[in-house]
Amino acid sequence: MKTAFITGVSGQDGAYLSKFLLEKGYRVTGLLPRRSTTSLWRLAYLGIEDEIELIDGDLLDLPSLIRTIKQARPDEVYNLAAQSFVGTSWQQPITTAKVTGMGVLHVLEAIRATDPGIKFYQASSSEMFGLVQQPIQSEETPFYPRSPYGVSKLFGHWMTKNYRESHQLYACSGILFNHESPLRGLEFVTRKVTDAVARIAAGQKHELRLGNIDAVRDWGYAGDYVEAIWLMLQQTDPDDYVIATGRSTTVREMCKVAFNHAGLNYEDYVVIDPTLYRPAEVDILLGNPAKAKEKLGWEAKTTLEQLIGMMVEADMKRVGCEVANKCKGSLGS
Numbered sequence: 001m002k003t004a005f006i007t008g009v010s011g012q013d014g015a016y017l018s019k020f021l022l023e024k025g026y027r028v029t030g031l032l033p034r035r036s037t038t039s040l041w042r043l044a045y046l047g048i049e050d051e052i053e054l055i056d057g058d059l060l061d062l063p064s065l066i067r068t069i070k071q072a073r074p075d076e077v078y079n080l081a082a083q084s085f086v087g088t089s090w091q092q093p094i095t096t097a098k099v100t101g102m103g104v105l106h107v108l109e110a111i112r113a114t115d116p117g118i119k120f121y122q123a124s125s126s127e128m129f130g131l132v133q134q135p136i137q138s139e140e141t142p143f144y145p146r147s148p149y150g151v152s153k154l155f156g157h158w159m160t161k162n163y164r165e166s167h168q169l170y171a172c173s174g175i176l177f178n179h180e181s182p183l184r185g186l187e188f189v190t191r192k193v194t195d196a197v198a199r200i201a202a203g204q205k206h207e208l209r210l211g212n213i214d215a216v217r218d219w220g221y222a223g224d225y226v227e228a229i230w231l232m233l234q235q236t237d238p239d240d241y242v243i244a245t246g247r248s249t250t251v252r253e254m255c256k257v258a259f260n261h262a263g264l265n266y267e268d269y270v271v272i273d274p275t276l277y278r279p280a281e282v283d284i285l286l287g288n289p290a291k292a293k294e295k296l297g298w299e300a301k302t303t304l305e306q307l308i309g310m311m312v313e314a315d316m317k318r319v320g321c322e323v324a325n326k327c328k329g330s331l332g333s
Ligand code: NDP
Pocket: 007, 008, 009, 010, 011, 012, 013, 014, 031, 032, 033, 035, 039, 057, 058, 059, 060, 079, 080, 081, 082, 083, 084, 085, 099, 123, 124, 125, 126, 175, 176, 177, 178, 179, 180, 185
């Protein structure tokens, strides 16, 4: 039986990856930083809350990482923990640099200190492409990050590469494009939209305020993407991979799909709020997943329409549940 250790286990990807690995027969352990309120609703949603060994520690606390990795004795470490909301990275640049950037180095050092044979996955991001230097981004595209988050991810990305080349660690970076699900945080635009659609349909809300709806993203389903993450650690040699669908959509078009799913017209509800514009925007992202298809045999299975439909349905269920006052607070709403 293999053991995995996941940082960011309570996040969207941590939850889906845990479920995927449990189904593969793994023992799954996870780093859980102490918070004043419980953050395990995603694991509960997937029904795996009791199947994961959660170990108290924080990415910013290197001794705690060394201790937790020693305790978990993993074959594979997946570093998913981050301050992952791009918007907040302008409000909290130093925290973002510490958690999203330096945190990666802490994990790499903890692996070197405990067992350099452990395989390592780093959650890199398409945000590193930022002001895109090529119309379609692949592993060869030069980076130009546009936010403190993107800059911090780039640091982690190069550290991962450097530790692979300097210390011969089996260390991979997955350059993942946006991926969403019913477990997405409410601050991200897809979930903000699908939650609003559910509340508007239930008569609880009458408008949705958004920023730049002309931004273009390559959106996939998180449930598909965690398989690619796992596949990267099952190869003979470590490498970096772009994981994307290869289809681009505007925020505006995504809104249209979400509202249509509930029989509504987005133009009747969406209000543009300039205060939600970002200081430096990533206007367009479109990934080329050809290498992942060729080397990992991976490709995205879920269309944007299926994904957004699934999210609207889940939010309608949550809102219905809240109205009945049966599951308040337990489903991320
Ligand atoms: P989430 O924001 O849902 O999850 C982030 C996780 O990191 C949470 O479990 C959070 O715990 C944890 N965390 C934050 N700070 C610390 C800390 N100091 N110590 C330990 N854990 C901490 O992100 P996703 O699941 O969406 O993404 C996973 C990773 O992939 C992130 O690194 C993200 O930047 C990256 N990524 C995501 C993409 C996406 O589209 N989803 C695309 C590309 C990259 P808590 O909630 O308790 O703070």
